[in-house]
Amino acid sequence: MKCIIQYSKYCDFPIENLPYGVFSTSANPTPRIGVAIGDSILDLKEIAYLFTGPELRNHQDVFKEATLNSLMALTPNAWKEARGTLQSLLSVDNPTLKDNADLLSRAFTSQAEATMHLPARIGDYTDFYSSIYHATNVGVMFRSKENALMPNWEIPSCWIPRKSQFCSSIRNSNTQATRANSPYRRSHVAYCVCPFDVHHWDIGTMTMTASLLKRRFSTKRTCRYSFLSSNGAAPVFGPCKLMDFELEMAFFVGGSNKLGEPISIDRAQDHVFGFVIMNDWSARDVQKWEYLPLGPFTAKNLGTSISPWVVTTYALEPFVVDNFPQNPEPFPYLRHQDKFNFDINLQVDIAPKGSNVSTTVCRSNYKYLYWTAKQQLAHHTVTGCNLNPGDLMGSGTISGDTSDSFGSLLELSWKGTKPITLLDGSQRKFLQDGDTVRMKAFCEGDSYNIGFGECEGILLPAI
Amino acid sequence: MKCIIQYSKYCDFPIENLPYGVFSTSANPTPRIGVAIGDSILDLKEIAYLFTGPELRNHQDVFKEATLNSLMALTPNAWKEARGTLQSLLSVDNPTLKDNADLLSRAFTSQAEATMHLPARIGDYTDFYSSIYHATNVGVMFRSKENALMPNWEIPSCWIPRKSQFCSSIRNSNTQATRANSPYRRSHVAYCVCPFDVHHWDIGTMTMTASLLKRRFSTKRTCRYSFLSSNGAAPVFGPCKLMDFELEMAFFVGGSNKLGEPISIDRAQDHVFGFVIMNDWSARDVQKWEYLPLGPFTAKNLGTSISPWVVTTYALEPFVVDNFPQNPEPFPYLRHQDKFNFDINLQVDIAPKGSNVSTTVCRSNYKYLYWTAKQQLAHHTVTGCNLNPGDLMGSGTISGDTSDSFGSLLELSWKGTKPITLLDGSQRKFLQDGDTVRMKAFCEGDSYNIGFGECEGILLPAI
Numbered sequence: 001m002k003c004i005i006q007y008s009k010y011c012d013f014p015i016e017n018l019p020y021g022v023f024s025t026s027a028n029p030t031p032r033i034g035v036a037i038g039d040s041i042l043d044l045k046e047i048a049y050l051f052t053g054p055e056l057r058n059h060q061d062v063f064k065e066a067t068l069n070s071l072m073a074l075t076p077n078a079w080k081e082a083r084g085t086l087q088s089l090l091s092v093d094n095p096t097l098k099d100n101a102d103l104l105s106r107a108f109t110s111q112a113e114a115t116m117h118l119p120a121r122i123g124d125y126t127d128f129y130s131s132i133y134h135a136t137n138v139g140v141m142f143r144s145k146e147n148a149l150m151p152n153w154e155i156p157s158c159w160i161p162r163k164s165q166f167c168s169s170i171r172n173s174n175t176q177a178t179r180a181n182s183p184y185r186r187s188h189v190a191y192c193v194c195p196f197d198v199h200h201w202d203i204g205t206m207t208m209t210a211s212l213l214k215r216r217f218s219t220k221r222t223c224r225y226s227f228l229s230s231n232g233a234a235p236v237f238g239p240c241k242l243m244d245f246e247l248e249m250a251f252f253v254g255g256s257n258k259l260g261e262p263i264s265i266d267r268a269q270d271h272v273f274g275f276v277i278m279n280d281w282s283a284r285d286v287q288k289w290e291y292l293p294l295g296p297f298t299a300k301n302l303g304t305s306i307s308p309w310v311v312t313t314y315a316l317e318p319f320v321v322d323n324f325p326q327n328p329e330p331f332p333y334l335r336h337q338d339k340f341n342f343d344i345n346l347q348v349d350i351a352p353k354g355s356n357v358s359t360t361v362c363r364s365n366y367k368y369l370y371w372t373a374k375q376q377l378a379h380h381t382v383t384g385c386n387l388n389p390g391d392l393m394g395s396g397t398i399s400g401d402t403s404d405s406f407g408s409l410l411e412l413s414w415k416g417t418k419p420i421t422l423l424d425g426s427q428r429k430f431l432q433d434g435d436t437v438r439m440k441a442f443c444e445g446d447s448y449n450i451g452f453g454e455c456e457g458i459l460l461p462a463i
Numbered sequence: 464m465k466c467i468i469q470y471s472k473y474c475d476f477p478i479e480n481l482p483y484g485v486f487s488t489s490a491n492p493t494p495r496i497g498v499a500i501g502d503s504i505l506d507l508k509e510i511a512y513l514f515t516g517p518e519l520r521n522h523q524d525v526f527k528e529a530t531l532n533s534l535m536a537l538t539p540n541a542w543k544e545a546r547g548t549l550q551s552l553l554s555v556d557n558p559t560l561k562d563n564a565d566l567l568s569r570a571f572t573s574q575a576e577a578t579m580h581l582p583a584r585i586g587d588y589t590d591f592y593s594s595i596y597h598a599t600n601v602g603v604m605f606r607s608k609e610n611a612l613m614p615n616w617e618i619p620s621c622w623i624p625r626k627s628q629f630c631s632s633i634r635n636s637n638t639q640a641t642r643a644n645s646p647y648r649r650s651h652v653a654y655c656v657c658p659f660d661v662h663h664w665d666i667g668t669m670t671m672t673a674s675l676l677k678r679r680f681s682t683k684r685t686c687r688y689s690f691l692s693s694n695g696a697a698p699v700f701g702p703c704k705l706m707d708f709e710l711e712m713a714f715f716v717g718g719s720n721k722l723g724e725p726i727s728i729d730r731a732q733d734h735v736f737g738f739v740i741m742n743d744w745s746a747r748d749v750q751k752w753e754y755l756p757l758g759p760f761t762a763k764n765l766g767t768s769i770s771p772w773v774v775t776t777y778a779l780e781p782f783v784v785d786n787f788p789q790n791p792e793p794f795p796y797l798r799h800q801d802k803f804n805f806d807i808n809l810q811v812d813i814a815p816k817g818s819n820v821s822t823t824v825c826r827s828n829y830k831y832l833y834w835t836a837k838q839q840l841a842h843h844t845v846t847g848c849n850l851n852p853g854d855l856m857g858s859g860t861i862s863g864d865t866s867d868s869f870g871s872l873l874e875l876s877w878k879g880t881k882p883i884t885l886l887d888g889s890q891r892k893f894l895q896d897g898d899t900v901r902m903k904a905f906c907e908g909d910s911y912n913i914g915f916g917e918c919e920g921i922l923l924p925a926i
Contacts, residue, residue, distance in 0.1 A: 123586075126760075237794050259766060260641050260926065283846075297589075301848035303722060331700050383746075384641050384926060385764035463723065463847060 002092045005108070007038030012442060012451020014038075016318075018086050019274070019309035019452070020068055023114040031066040031117045035086060036309050036453070039111050042090070046107040050089060050096065055081040068120045068310065072254045072273045072389035079254070079273070083314050116308035119276075120252055120390035125304075126380060127248070127280060127394035132324070132370040134399035137411045179239050179283070179302075179433060179462040239462030240299075242284035242416075243431040246397040247348050247407035247439055249366055250278040251373050252310055253391040260384035265336045268374035271387065275316070277307040277346075277441045277455035278394055284410055284430065306392075307439070307455035315450050319343045319443040324370045333378055340372040344452075346398060346441050348407070352426055353434025359422040361412055364398050364405040366441070433461040465555045468571070470501030475905060475914020477501075479781075481549050482737065482772035482915070483531055486577040494529040494580045498549060499772050499916070502574050505553070509570040513552060513559065518544040531583045531773065535717045535736045535852035542717065542736070546777050579771035582739075583715055583853035588767075589843060590711070590743060590857035595787070595833040597862035600874045640744045640766045642702050642896060642925040702925030703762075705747035705879075706894040709860040710811050710870035710902055712829055713741040714836050715773055716854040723847040728799045731837035734850065738779070740770040740809075740904045740918035741857055747873055747893065769855075770902070770918035778913050782806045782906040787833045796841055803835040807915075809861060809904050811870070815889055816897025822885040824875055827861050827868040829904070896924040 003015040013019065013036040023041055024031045034041035048063035055078040056062075062070040071082070089097050097104060129135065132149070139148030254273030257263050263271055280300065287299030323341045344366035349358040371379075376393055397407040406412045409430050413419055416429035431437070437459070441452035466478040476482065476499040486504055487494045497504035511526035518541040519525075525533040534545070552560050560567060592598065595612070602611030717736030720726050726734055743763065750762030786804045807829035812821040834842075839856055860870040869875045872893050876882055879892035894900070900922070904915035 237796070260923075262926070298842070298846045298848070301843070302846040303848075333700070379761070380764070383761045383765040385761070385766075460723075463725065 001087060003037065003090050004092055004098045005038040005040055005090065009447070010449055011038055012036070012449060012453055013309075014448040014450075015087055015090050016445075016448050017311060017315045017450045018083060018090075019311040019315070020071070020119065021309045022067060022117040022119050023109070023308075024117065025109055025113055025115070033063055033065065033068060033071070034109070034114070036111065037090060041109045041111055041114055042086070043107050043109060046103065047089065047097070051082060051085050053081040053085060056085070067118075067390070068252070068273075069390040072120065072252060073256070075255065076270050079312065080314065083312065118306075119308060119310050120392075122392045123388045123390055125392045125394070126376075127250075127396060128371065128376050129396040130369045130371040130376065131396055131398050131407065133368055133401050133405075134397040134407060134411065137399055137406060141411075141415055179243050179459060240283035240285050241430070242410075243459060244282045244284050244409045245348065245431065245437045245439075246280040246282055247346055247362060247364060247399075248278040248280055248395045248397060249275055249344070249346075249441065250306060250392050250394040251275045252389075253377075253387045253393065254389055256388045257381055257386050259386040261381075261386075262333075262384055263377055263381040263387070265334060265374055265378040268336075268377040269313070269340065271377055272313050272373050273389075274310040274312040275344075275452070276310055277439045277452050279305040279437060279439055279455050279457055280394060280397070281305070281457070281459075282408070304394075305455050305457040307441075307453050309453045311450065311452055316342045316344070316443065318445060319450065321367050323372055324368070326370065330375065333382055334375045336372070336374055340374045341367050341369065342443065343367050344441050344443050346407075347439065349438040349440070350422060350428065350431075351436040351438065352422060352424055352432065353436075355424050357423045358436075358438060359420075359424075361409075361420055361422075361428075362405060362407060364400045364407050366395075366398060368398055368400045368405070369395055431459050433459055435459050464550060466500065466553050467555050467561045468501040468503055468553065472910070473912055474501055475499070475912060475916055476772075477911040477913075478550055478553050479911050480774060480778045480913045481546060481553075482774040482778070483534070483582065484772045485530060485580040485582050486572070486771075487580065488572055488576055488578070496526055496528065496531060496534070497572070497577070499574065500553060504572045504574055504577055505549070506570050506572060509566065510552065510560070514545060514548050516544040516548060519548070530581075530853070531715070531736075532853040535583065535715060536719070538718065539733050542775065543777065546775065581769075582771060582773050583855075585853055585855045586851045587854045588857070589854070590713075590859060591834065591839050592859040593832045593834040593839065594859055594861050594870065596831055596864050596868075597860040597870060597874065600862055600869060604874075604878055640768065640920050641923045642706050642746070642765075703746035703748050704893070705873075706922060707745045707747050707872045708811065708894065708900045708902075709743040709745055710809055710825060710827060710862075711741040711743055711858045711860060712738055712807070712809070712904065713769060713855050713857040714738045715852075716840075716850045716856065717852055719851045720844055720849050722849040724844075724849075725796075725847055726840055726844040726850070728797060728837055728841040731799075731840040732776070732803065734840055735776050735836050736852075737773040737775040738807075738915070739773055740902045740915050742768040742900060742902055742918050742920055743857060743860070744768070744920070744922075745871070767857075768918050768920040770904075770916050772916045774913060774915055779805045779807070779906065781908060782913065784830050786835055787831070789833065793838065796845055797838045799835070799837055803837045804830050804832065805906065806830050807904050807906050809870075810902065812901040812903070813885060813891065813894075814899040814901065815885060815887055815895065816899075818887050820886045821899075821901060822883075822887075824872075824883055824885075824891075825868060825870060827863045827870050829858075829861060831861055831863045831868070832858055894922050896922055898922050 001015045007014060015037065018035050018037065021034055021036060021041070022031050023034045032043060032045045034043050044063040048060045051057065051060050051063060055075070059074060059078065062074065071079070088094050092098060097107065136148045252273045253271050255271050281303055283299040283302070287296045290297055290299060319342050320339045321341050321343045323339055329335070346364040346366060347360055348362040349360050351358040373393065377387075380393070381387060399405060399407040399411055403412075409420070409428065413429045419427040419429050421427050435458070437457055439455040443450040464478045470477060478500065481498050481500065484497055484499060484504070485494050486497045495506060495508045497506050507526040511523045514520065514523050514526060518538070522537060522541065525537065534542070551557050555561060560570065599611045715736045716734050718734050744766055746762040746765065750759045753760055753762060782805050783802045784804050784806045786802055792798070809827040809829060810823055811825040812823050814821040836856065843856070844850060862868060862870040862874055866875075872891065876892045882890040882892050884890050898921070900920055902918040906913040
């Protein structure tokens with residue numbers, strides 16, 4: 001397909017991609033839907049009237065909105081037709097756009113001049129725990145290789161949502177996260193943190209009770225919060241020490257189901273609208289302290305970043321690969337034979353404060369996920385839980401099976417025992433204030449790439 | 464205050480209450496905001512133009528909407544003015560309504576003729592774990608009296624959100640919940656379930672691994688799902704056996720905070736708009752199986768019921784009581800001297816399928832909560848997590864310190880070891896299909912009550 005817009009072979013956004021996003025410009029500050037093409041954005045509000053196919057001619061208004069929710073509420077047939085219409089309009093063989101100088105000048109904006117917004121009103125947000133390598137790493141760190149996975153991992157239906165976090169704190173890429181101020185327990189062993197280490201925690205529970213009841217509060221004001229003196233295991237309050245990123249991807253739900261009506265595995269694909277990169281900022285020391293018995297809370301609610309362009313499932317189809325081998329066989333409601341796993345290269349870079357030198361600290365791949373997006377959806381709704389267009393489903397940290405493919409600093413520095421040396425000579429066990437974390441994702445093809453752009457965030461000091 | 468509407472002394476909705484809700488009628492199916500008064504509803508859309516005070520005269524449109532979100536987005540001064548205006552309009556001393564026969568006939572509807580709707584678009588939903596009696600019961604059941612509470616309970620900042628559940632499945636009262644279909648592990652000991660029993664679980668983890676890896680799948684079709692044969696600890700899939708209610712209350716957030724800006728304890732009250740009764744339906748066997756390490760998921764996402772009328776904090780003020788004694792002293796960001804605890808009687812009735820005989824199985828009180836709503840808000844936002852008008856904050860199960868005041872069947876039947884006999888002679892360890900669960904809440908005053916109405920739901924069989 002030859003496009004009326006020029007771009008290089010390695011461009012994230014060729015005519016085969018066409019991800020959706022919401023943008024505004026200084027000249028027109030109204031957020032509106034666009035499609036990334038090359039270094040430009042095609043403004044769908046300007047060309048909404050050109051969606052004249054049978055599925056969309058009565059739904060052109062969805063392209064005039066400030067979020068993708070209404071588009072997501074339509075059917076896969078409508079999404080497919082939209083893609084076809086866009087590819088046709090952007091083709092050099094179609095004069096509609098190409099030969100209309102006035103429309104061309106109105107419809108295209110440089111990405112460099114645009115401000116990106118959250119692509120959808122996110123109603124609900126669930127974060128799965130789908131990477132077997134990540135779960136294994138954490139298990140090995142604190143139990144043993146033989147007992148790395150919990151039994152409800154081996155039971156396919158029981159991968160666990162990391163949380164259904166606070167959608168209000170999901171922010172678009174290129175924003176800032178703030179180091180968590182929250183109570184946590186100082187470790188006896190420096191950096192010996194693991195949010196998932198039940199055995200370790202239990203031992204702590206039993207031995208800590210007495211000392212906790214006796215602890216003393218000698219407060220010392222720092223900023224507007226107090227720090228409590230720590231007597232070994234006593235809890236403290238203040239900026240967390242162990243801020244981490246989590247390399248994830250997430251998909252937006254398309255369509256919906258009624259409360260009480262599960263989405264069967266056979267229909268699950270119809271509800272996967274498209275994917276983004278996600279960074280689930282995590283305060284490991286807070287998480288360790290608070291997560292039992294009901295899961296993480298303030299360790300995670302400081303914010304989650306996603307990349308601004310939503311890459312549709314259609315664009316990923318050429319990069320489909322075998323599903324991850326599943327043993328034991330999943331429960332029947334989770335079984336599917338068709339491939340729904342994708343070869344998406346993932347990369348995490350860290351740039352220290354004030355530095356323009358980024359260091360790639362992780363190279364992973366979406367294909368390492370054990371559970372498919374279809375299985376996530378089927379499990380989510382098996383009780384009849386209802387989903388809505390714009391709900392976001394995180395994958396969980398995506399780690400590979402090599403030490404440079406781990407999707408968090410917890411794993412990369414192996415609990416802080418193996419500091420990572422950045423190109424500027426500084427070392428990292430966990431994130432430092434001012435660090436920029438930049439995540440990239442792309443599928444590499446013979447003649448084109450399908451890119452996701454970047455999910456970038458800066459860690460600010462605690463308030 | 465004498466009201467133009469007649470009601471009895473024991474009415475839930477006197478002129479001192481004035482809770483907000485969203486209703487429609489068959490004659491006018493458009494959902495709109497109303498205020499409960501006696502057995503009637505005052506339609507605020509009809510009288511929006513009468514809110515002429517300085518805070519509201521430019522915001523009359525908030526009373527014409529289909530949800531309370533815009534009203535919740537205003538300030539406490541505006542809410543107070545609305546209450547004053549309503550009390551004035553409903554007073555026999557004010558001719559505006561009383562002497563306008565046409566307006567009277569348009570503005571009042573019988574509650575019996577109304578259909579109630581969800582009062583707000585709930586953006587985010589957090590469920591705390593604030594009853595020390597509930598947490599203690601669960602701890603005693605499976606550990607010991609001495610080690611009942613986990614250390615992060617004793618540390619005041621670390622009460623834990625039960626989940627941030629799926630708002631899409633929060634439904635208004637008088638609806639139906641469906642028994643969860645989900646994988647769970649059969650207990651070796653009948654009814655020996657506890658979602659919070661880390662030690663018990665850990666033992667299970669260690670001893671189960673081998674048998675799980677060896678388990679065999681001999682499937683047997685039942686309905687459209689499969690049940691796996693259970694060899695002791697092997698997981699099964701199918702309708703859960705241990706469905707439970709959880710007696711809770713919840714408050715709606717008013718106003719908002721920006722991401723990165725905590726709500727201080729001194730300002731927290733400004734963000735508590737009003738309260739409802741909540742039933743957090745729970746599948747105990749599913750919960751036990753899935754909750755580690757990241758919290759419950761499908762055990763809870765089948766639905767949560769709330770009562771339709773939102774009782775404002777102003778109406779509760781005469782029933783304020785001492786805060787629950789907190790030892791050790793909370794972290795500074797959680798300390799407040801003013802009382803923000805309320806004497807609200809709570810009651811749970813069960814009516815078996817086809818029976819019109821209800822049995823009261825629990826009498827509890829909101830005042831048993833250890834953490835105040837102000838502390839919940841301050842903790843929630845201490846990391847800078849942003850809240851929005853209409854966010855819902857559940858209290859967690861509210862249990863008292865006597866065996867008839869426990870807020871769940873798990874506790875009332877003490878893990879199923881003490882079945883409850885209903886008035887029709889049947890017994891309950893957990894809920895049976897067709898059971899109606901009816902929760903009531905009211906403050907009892909000398910001359911009037913402040914009632915919350917009812918939160919009622921029927922448990923349907925699994926799909």
